[in-house]
Amino acid sequence: MTASGNETILIALGANLPSPRFGAPRATLEAALAAIAAKGVRILRRSSWWESEPVPASDQPWYVNGVAAVATALEPVALLRLLHGVEAEFGRIRGARNEARLLDLDLLAYGDRRREGPEPPLLPHPRLADRAFVLLPLAEVAPDWRHPVSQETVRQLIARLPAGQKIRRIEA
Numbered sequence: 001m002t003a004s005g006n007e008t009i010l011i012a013l014g015a016n017l018p019s020p021r022f023g024a025p026r027a028t029l030e031a032a033l034a035a036i037a038a039k040g041v042r043i044l045r046r047s048s049w050w051e052s053e054p055v056p057a058s059d060q061p062w063y064v065n066g067v068a069a070v071a072t073a074l075e076p077v078a079l080l081r082l083l084h085g086v087e088a089e090f091g092r093i094r095g096a097r098n099e100a101r102l103l104d105l106d107l108l109a110y111g112d113r114r115r116e117g118p119e120p121p122l123l124p125h126p127r128l129a130d131r132a133f134v135l136l137p138l139a140e141v142a143p144d145w146r147h148p149v150s151q152e153t154v155r156q157l158i159a160r161l162p163a164g165q166k167i168r169r170i171e172a
Helices: 025-038 076-089 132-141 154-159
Strands: 009-015 042-046 049-052 063-071 104-110 167-171
Touching: 009 025, 009 132, 025 042, 025 063, 025 076, 042 132, 049 132, 063 132, 076 104, 132 154, 132 167
Parallel strands: none
Antiparallel strands: 009 063, 009 104, 042 063, 049 063, 049 167
16 A cells, blocks of 8 residues: 555565574564665555475575565655665675575565566566465455456465465464
């Protein structure tokens, strides 16, 4: 939800490496939420924390993941810039895709806005419908959410997830 009150803004959080400043990934994610809030983004709801196998499967440590619904007057580009700034403050250096991370913050959806092209953010996030570690936490914070392109509910998206994704709730 934004300052206008009618757009659901969803952010995914993930980490699978310990942070020198915050310790375990779960503590890093809690600190990241506090850092986002300190920058003026209101955290409306947050999911439980979930533990998931890396996607694609690898020998990396499992991730801790969650989703937050937020409110902000920032437009999508500025919000993504803020999220990337928080990642950098926490020590993330952007490298190869799918590598282990101290902190990963993704803008999943900004109301029903669609944004395509070469420049981020792409809205909705192009891979959110394929990832249990996004959809299961998302269902906790926005159970009535519909994918802006397919119009499928989050429950419908969960029902058609590819088989074999390993995930478990670690905190309610």
